[in-house]
Amino acid sequence: MDWIFLSELTVNGALTGLLYSLVAIGLVLIYKSSAVPNLAQGALTMTGAYVVLAFSHNLGWPLWVAIPLAAVIMFLLGMGIERVALRRLAGRPIVMILMMTMGIDIFLRGTTLAIWGGSSRSVNLGVSYDPFFLGDMLLSRIHIVGAAVAIALFVGFLLFFRTRLGIRLRAISDDYLASWSIGISVERGVGLSWGLASVVAVATGVIWGEVQGVDQSLSVLLLKGLTVAVLGGLDSIVGAxxxxxxxxxLESVGADFLDPFVGGGSRDLIVAAVLILTVMIRPHGLFGRHDIERV
Amino acid sequence: MAQNDSNTKDMILSLNSIEVLYDSVLLAIKGVSVEVPRGGMVALLGSNGAGKSTTLKAISGLLKAERGKVSRGEIKFDGKLIGDILPQDRVALGICHVIEGRRVFDHLTPDENLEAAAPISMSRAKIKSEKERMYEYFPRLAERKSAQSGYLSGGEQQMLAIGRALMTQPRLLMLDEPSLGLAPFLVAEIFGIIQRINKEQGLSVLLVEQNAVAALEIVSHGYLIENGRVVMHDTAGALKENSDIQEFYLGGGEGKNFHEIKHYSRRKRWLS
Incomplete structure (x- = not known):
């Protein structure tokens, strides 16, 4: 057994996992403030990356201008989605809202494809591709950067949900009608959560765009993000x-063990197994809230 | 319709023959007129499905969430028409509605429940002192302020729902069935606190109750609602003496047919 190789797989796996957490944090943000599982988070991530590219490549602006500007635009887009698509659905059965987020996903993918085409572009974040040596382990620098961003967002949102505004958002996710009854503007709260999730999508899109290039496949990150969010518990930032x-x-170590037997491609199987087993065995995830039933 | 101005001035709330439609077809209440004097306590009595909750929702604006709307009549709060105002803005004006079934935020602590209801403009120090005031009214909540609210007992949840509503600084508090499913001693405790706040702070109260015995002990006036209409309106004392009320809502009286109560809808229409 090669222990250095195994620990390298573990650490790189953990770093990649934290990049999945970025997608999951966006999902959790919206779920925690409005109890809606957002199936468009992957497409939002991709759109965020394209908006950054529009400024940095098409207009040639530096990234330190392009990224904050994209964050502002995506925040407005997120608020706009709530205003146009979701506001009229408030209080309707969750399945209709779910279908709406799916519609938004398809719409965003179609729109980005029409505007930017299908070819892959790179972000050129300026992070070196040379490996980073930790002892004898080889680590990817962009993964380390991405993991750091994930941790920073995690701490930031953990604190945010303890503020007065954060408490209000959690109240909304618990009970829309009770929130209205004490004067909380449910619509604005949900809009804010979509805005914030769209800003997270910009960060996610830039990191993942640097890792694998910006193209339509970025939207498929939803599946990994959703699996992470479900495993962690849909409303838990810690869980994400x-x-x-x-x-x-699991993915990186498990794939290393399984791939020789199945001839590759076991990563997706592991993700699918985790998602299915979580829903079967522990539907509220590791840290998610239960629905409280008092007798 | 003769509107007596000197009479409406000291009314904090007046409903003038309002009608409520659900889904644009279902007529849930048919011309209800109710008045709550400033600093007064009034009860809406009646059986299940009579339209009491719908009346409260029309006042708080929460009808909107259930695709209902006020199709006729006017609602005046503090002399101002509020029919077109959003629910959250009505709370800011000073109307707070404690909805049926308590509906505390299960996954928040009682402390956070209270904090969520504080107006955005309220200062940190004021929020703290207001929370202390609620804990003084309801000492049981103070003991459990860091628990998950979903695990509180029914009585504690009702206290929390009322405390949460009071955090919004209402001038009119509307309570929908606060006694539902609670032991009599808890009902007495909760009603006692409401009465005390009414006396000390001059808070106006509109109380919806099926438990007419308990309600008529603390209010000055009561309205009896049946089938979406006000069929009787009188002082609490007179209602307690009324033989029909005794029979159908207080569990006393003797052998009368339910149909006979309908003549009140002709004889004792509040508006006429």
């Missing part, structure tokens, strides 16, 4: 981070 690390390690 812990589950990201777990899934990342």
């Amino acid at each position: 981070i812990v589950a990201g690390i777990i899934l990342g390690i």
Whole structure:
């Protein structure tokens, strides 16, 4: 057994997992503030990356201008989605809202494809491709940057949900009608959560765009993000981070063991197994809230 | 219709023959007129499905969430028409509605439940002192302020729902069935606190109850609603003496047919 190789797989897996956590944090943000699982988070991530590219490549502006500007635009887009598509659905059965987020996903993918085409572009974040040596382990620098961003967002949102505004958003996700009854503007709260999730999508899109290039496949990150979010518990920020690390390690170490037997491609099988088993065995995930039933 | 101005001035709330439609077809209440004097306590009585909750929702604006709307009549709060105002803005004006079934935020602590209801403009120090005031009214909540609210007992949840509503600084508090499913001693405790706040702070209260015995002990006036209409309106004392009320809502009286109560809808229409 090659222990250095195994620990390298583990650490790189954990780092990749934290990049999945970025997607999951966006999902959790919206779920925690409005109890809606957002199936468009992958497409939002991709759109965020394209908007950054529009400024940095098409207009030639530096990234330190392009990224914050894209964050502002995506925040407005997120708020706009709530205003146009979701506001009239408030209080309707969750399945209709779910279908709406799916519609938004398809719409965003179609729109980006029409505007930017299908070819892959790179972000050129300026992070070196040379490996980073930790002892004898080889680590990817962009993954380290991405993991750091994930941790920073995690700490930031953990604090945010303890503020007055954060408490209000959690209240909305618990009970729309009760929130209205005490004067909370449910619509504005949900809009804000979509805005914030869209800003997270910009960060996610830039990191993942640097890792694998910006193209339509970025939207498929939804599947990994959703798996992480479900495993962690849909409304738990802590869960998004812990589950990201777990899934990342399972995926990289597990694939190393399984690939020789199945001839490759076992990564996706592991992700699918995690998602299915979580829903079967522990539907509220590792840290998610239960629906409280008092007798 | 003769509107007596000197009479409406000291009314904090007046409903003038309002009608409510659900889904644009279902007529849930048919011309209800109710008045709550400033600093007064009034009860809406009646059986299940009579339209009491719908009346409260029309006042708080929460009808909107259930695709209902006020199709006729006017609602005046503090002399101002509020029919077109959003629910959250009505709360800012000073109307707070404690909805049926308590509906505390299960996954928040009682402390966070109270904090969520504080107006955005309220200062940190004021929020703290207001929370202390609620804990003084309801000492049981203070003991459990860091628990998950979903695990509180029914009585504690009702206290929390009322405390949460009071955090919005209402001038009119509307309570929908606060006694539902609670032991009599808890009902007495909760009603006692409401009465105390009414006396000390001059808070106006509109109470919806099926438990007419308990309600008529603390209010000054009551309205009896049946089938979406006000069929009787009188002082609490007179209602307690009324033989029909005794029979159908207080569990006393003797052998009368339910149909006979309908003559009140002709004889004792509040508006006429």
